[in-house]
Amino acid sequence: MAISCDPLNVVICGVGGQGNILISGLIGNALMKTGYHVTIGETFGASQRGGAVFSTLRISTKRRYGPLIPQGKAHLILGLEPLETLRMLQQYGNPGVVCVANTHPILTIGALSEKEEYPDSSELKKAIVKLSRLAWFVDATGIASKLGATIVVNIIMVGALIGSDQIALKKEDVENEMWNTFPHGKMKLNLRALEMGINNIKL
Amino acid sequence: MRDIVGQRAGTSALLLGNEAIARGALEAGVDFCAAYPGTPSSEIIGTLATVAKNIGIHVEWSVNEKVAVEVAASAAFSGLRGLVAMKNAGASVAMDFLTHLNLTGIGDEGGALLVVVCDDPQAHSSDDEADTRWITKIASAPLLEPTDAQEAKDLTRWAFDLSEKLKCWCFLRSYTRLSHAHGDVKLGKILRPEKKAVFNTSKHYIPFPTTSKHAILHEKMLKVQEVFESSPFNSYTGPEQPEVLIICSGSGWTCSLEAVETLDLSESVGVLRLVTLWPFPSKFVAKYLKLTTRVLVAEEVDPFIEAHVRETATSYSNTVLPLEIYGKDSGHMNPVGEITPDRIIYALAEILKLQYQSRETSYEQAVQDTAKPLVINRGMLWCPGCPHRASFLSLKKAIKRDGRKVVVIGDIGCYTLDVFPYGPHQSNIVHCMGSGAGSACGFGQLAPLGSGQPPIGICGDSTFFHASIPALINAVYNKSSMTLLVLDNGATGMTGFQPHPGTGRTATQDPAPVVSIENLCRAIGCRVEVGDPFDIKGTTATLCKLLKDENGPKVLILRRKCELVRMKEERTRPYRVWVDPEKCVGEKCGFCYREFQCPALFHDKETDKVQILEEVCPGCGVCVDICPYKAIVKEDIK
Structure with a gap:
């Protein structure tokens, strides 16, 4: 499958600790091995402390693009958390953008200490739908809890991305990268998570 | 850390910029690597440490950046290839030694020394965005700046050869958007070290007589300039007679190409990419200045290239037409923050009087109406289980109980989150590594000058070893009545849990002697107490007691492992x-x-x-x- 735009600009966002950088690597490696130039931008260092984290992927057949996506130029946003998905739409959204988003919120420290309000879930969802051409949602955290491991939310979301069929990303290629990344003892759980993501995505 | 040696030469790998630099060093046959961790530089040595035994090289976490360059230079003096890495702030720590080093050169034994400094424009994980390119002039060291991960690897390999040939240390400048971006990199062959370390004791490398050594160094830099004038790393893309010539370096390169593409200006705008930045390749640049009358300099933070372009335009005024130079001075490029494609797009649009809007007005309006009212900031604070949260609660309680206006001086580490928006805001002053102790030492000497405010300095365990010890000795010697709070969480937490002299293991996971913070403090003459930060009652009482003791410096070590490290170990x-x-x-x-x-x-x-x-x-x-x-x-x- 060819990419729909060149460069294809993908944003993967979430909260520090959700494993956002890990899945950027899985997706990036899978695409690089299919022959694309891939650049991934990310900032980390202080990111595991619950802050907003996002990676930008630039996928191209032409050349190596820089890691930064210009304002308003994302084609696809993979959101591991709904507030972060909307934050990215604010910066990179446009009438053609497609979102694949986890519906489960992670409260901010300001909301937990009741210094401010975390936005209402249905309002968040409405805003994401309004600012996207297409928006898929999946309760990745709920599925992960059923699997007994909230840590696999990120893998479920990669599954959801594959399930959305919006990117030249093959399940087998991602699985290969997962074999290269995870201890083999953890693979059964992660393969199950990927499958659940593919099957549970809803428009 | 990714395995950067497992893949065969000729294949491609998706490498972090820092991993690409590490791979380039291995392809150059590096023997000896040293660093103190600092974002965004830490993964260079972190990655090399994981392969050190396999390849047979020395890799260490040094106690600070100055020591790191000193130890790596010893390898170079002994004919080996040394690599040092640090963040921008670390370069200031290393500067004393680096300023001298090229006066003597790095020896005649065929060694090489590459110093990699990773700047942090936009200060993503720093408390300044210092542009370290200027140190190249103070220290007379050739300056190279790669534009992507592939070039970072290739340039690193080449820089070792350059250093060996010139017998001087070379400066490879990276930045967050290179160090912390992944790119596809075609791999070369790894060279395993073969040389034995031998120092020729009949030689003397001493910077005296300084002025004549300085003159020789200047001549050497003229030779480097000759090399740079024809370097294939510098290149031009664009029409023969560009209406506007963009001159750029670093991440300015991909941003410039993208701006030209976005505005569809490839017929009228050219991009000149500079990778060998200093000594400045003036002749090469003048060749392109002659082709145009309008120049936009696209670089991050300071107008370093811009100043040289202006100089070059003046020097070659007989052949170069009068130029409009756009950049920081003209206000077209922001002199703070990182460079982005948008900044160049808007600058070009302004110069060429074009209309550019990143998205439709109706969408922009929808963002304002729908997203803006909902999106709140996601503040950062300590992880659940972090000992610092409890330490700062005790600190707050003790200050309140003491009743005086205690001055708190923080430091650089996870405890800096104290001053973030949702933090408890106990620190009055925060500057650099070790200045918690240094500043507290000063405040502790103000009583005879009328101060009734006892100071508390804060540092971490790694910060203690890095730069707090001289300040503490100063406090003993000059009888400063200060309290130093050492928040010992058993790791260099903020940068990724690297070991340090107090942890009992080395960068390559070998056992090491533990340097005891309490024994060291007692040996220099401090009163020392050790506590558990989770004992809030006890910690508060001890702090109150220490604040009342006005007899020289006191140290309270609050010891509990970083929760992320503990969880990893104990599961x-x-x-x-x-x-x-x-x-x-x-x-x-x-x-x-x-x-x-x-x-x-x-x-x-x-x-x-x-x-x-x-x-x-x-x-x-x-x-x-x-x-x-x-x-x-x-x-x-x-």
């Missing part, structure tokens, strides 16, 4: 923690979720009771002691 929670709804009074109290702010504590508004978020709680149990109503309960997990 289990010590306690099951829950809230007794009979005792919790909810928002009437609110101390735990409003003040203590552990992210595992959640106030359910419907029941007006606090709950423990199971998936977040690491089971440390400290909240049991902070609840004024004794409503939080813990139970051992067997």
Whole structure:
């Protein structure tokens, strides 16, 4: 499958600790091995402390693009958390953008200490739908809890991305990268998570 | 860390910029690598440490950046290839040695020394955005700046050859958007070290007589300039006679190409990419200045290239037409923050009087109406289970109990989160590594000058070794009445848990002697107390006692392992923690979720009771002691 735009600009966002950088690597490696130039931008260092984290992927057949996506130029946003998905739409959204988003919120420290309000879930969802051409949602955290491991939310979301069929990303290629990344003892759980993501995505 | 040696030469790998630099060093046959960790540079040495034994090279975490360059230079003096890496702030620490080094050169034994400095434009993980390119002039060292991961690898390999040929250290400047971006990189062959370290004792490398050595160094830099004038790393893309010529370096290169593409200007705008930045390749640049009358310089932070372009235009004024130079001075490029494609797009649009809008007005309006009212900031604070949260609570209590206006001087590490928007804001001053101790030492000497305010300096365990010890010795010697709070969490936490002299292991995971912070402090003459940060009552009492002792410097070491490290090692929670709804009074109290702010504590508004978020709680149990109503309960997990 060819990419729909060149460069294809993908944003993967979430909260520090959700494993956002890990899945950027899985997706990036899978695409690089299919022959694309891939650049991934990310900032980390202080990111595991619950802050907003996002990676930008630039996928191209032409050349190596820089890691930064210009304002308003994302084609696809993979959101591991709904507030972060909307934050990215604010910066990179446009009438053609497609979102694949986890519906489960992670409260901010300001909301937990009741210094401010975390936005209402249905309002968040409405805003994401309004600012996207297409928006898929999946309760990745709920599925992960059923699997007994909230840590696999990120893998479920990669599954959801594959399930959305919006990117030249093959399940087998991602699985290969997962074999290269995870201890083999953890693979059964992660393969199950990927499958659940593919099957549970809803428009 | 990724395995950067497993893949065959000729294949491609998706490497972090820092991993690409590490791979380039291995392809150059590096022998000796040293660094003090600092974002965004840490993964260079971190990656090399994981392959050190396999390849047969020396890799160490040094106690600070100055020591790192000194030890690596010894390898170069002995004929080996040395690599040092640091963040921008670390370059200032290393500068004293680096300023001298090229006066003597790095020896005649065929060694090489590459110093990699990773700047942080936009200060993503720094408290300044210092542009270290200027040190190249102070220290007379050739300056190279790669544009992507592939070039970072290739340039690193080449820089070692250049250093060996010139017998001087070379400066490879990276930046966050290179160091922390992944790119596809075609790999070359790794060279395993073969040379034996031998120093020729009949030689003397001493910077005296300084002025004549300085003159020789200047001549050497002229030779480097000759090499740079024809370097294939510098290149031009664009029409023969560009209406506007963009001159750029670093991430300015991909941003410029993207701006030209976005505005569809490839017929009229050219991009000149500079990789060998200093000595400045003026002749090469002048060749392109002749082709145009309008130049936009696209670089990050300071107008370093811009100043040289202006100089070049003046020097070659007989052949170069009068130029309009756009950049920082003209206000077209921002002199602060990182470079982005948008900044260049808007600058070009302004110069060429084009209209550019990143998205439709109607969409922009929808963003304003729909997203803006909902999107709140996601502040950062300490992880659940972090010892620092408890330490700062004790600090706050002790200051309140003491009653005086205690001055608190923070430092660089996870405890800096104290001054972030949701932090407890106890630190009055925060500057650099070790200045918690240094500044406290100064405040502790102000009593004879009228001050009645006792100071508390803060540092971490790694910060203690890095730069706090001389300040503490100064405090003993000059009788400063200060208290130093050492928040010892057993790791260099903020940069990724690297070991240090207090941890008992080396960068390559070998056992090492433990340097005891308390023994060292006692040996120099400090009063020392050691406590557990989770003992809030005891810590508060000890701090109050130390604040009253005005007889020289006092040190309180609060020791408990970083929760992220502990969880990685032990893989289990010590306690099951829950809230007794009979005792919790909810928002009437609110101390735990409003003040203590552990992210595992959640106030359910419907029941007006606090709950423990199971998936977040690491089971440390400290909240049991902070609840004024004794409503939080813990139970051992067997």
